[in-house]
Amino acid sequence: MSEEDVIPPAARLVRDFVNTFEPQVDEESLTAPDRLRDWFAQRRLLRPDARLRAADLAVAVTVREGLRAVLLGHAGHPADPTALERLDRALAGVPVRMTFTDCGHRLVAARDTALDQALAALLDAVRQCGAEQSWTRLKVCARDTCRWAYYDASRNQARRWCSMAGCGNYVKMRRAYAARTRRKGKSAAGTPAH
Known part of the structure; x- marks a missing residue:
């Protein structure tokens, strides 16, 4: 079994979203609203024909970098308080609600906008990580020039690098x-x- 096989799907989704930007080589995957839409559509979080705007891309990048700051805290480093404040403000604009089925519950968008749907699914993945106790296993690399997100599958959760x-x-x-x-x-x- 590979290291990738032990990562729960919800944790993989959050990790992969954070890794749409690779700080070490300054490589941005989400360079346009269509690229963001394609990323979400490939993971079945949006329809392939959904329309996103430049403002939606800006919100998604703010959420991503806020999540990177949270994962930095999981790795034992001080999180950037500005990134966390921006994350909170961005998420305040994404209303979600809980929905229940015979299989359980999940967070869904309270509004019908494409960005709200995608970010609600991402937030539901965060909720799932908490329920599965995998949330704190999501970390970013301790190397200050890297900050690549990874899943710490080690027994004592002491891994520090990607x-x-x-x-x-x-x-x-x-x-x-x-x-x-x-x-x-x-x-x-x-x-x-x-």
């Missing part, structure tokens, strides 16, 4: 180099002159 082979090794090598440099500086300062 990839140990990539970011983990980079951070550990930098720390080791800094420690060696400090030790050299201290030993050179403490060496008596002859």
Whole structure:
């Protein structure tokens, strides 16, 4: 079983939404309203013919970066309070309601706009993550230039990097180099002159 196989679908949806922007290489997937629509449509959160506007894209990006800030907090780092405030304001404009079926309950959009439908489905995924106890396993990489979202499937939930082979090794090598440099500086300062 691969690492990807253990990620609950709701957690995968949230992770993938956050990863529509890759900070390390400054690569934005959601460059236009149609790209946002296509992303949601591929995940069956919107109809392929739905219409989104530039303002909808701006709200979605605000939600995404707010979620990235939350996941940074899950990784043990202080979350950007401005990003969290923007997230709260953006979500205040997306009214949702609870609906019940014989199979359970979920959040749905209270209005019939395309953006509200898509974001309500995303919020329902967050709700599902909480119910499944997978919410705090969603984190972003501790490497400050990366911030890629990942699912921490480790037993003790202590994973800090999106990839140990990539970011983990980079951070550990930098720390080791800094420690060696400090030790050299201290030993050179403490060496008596002859």
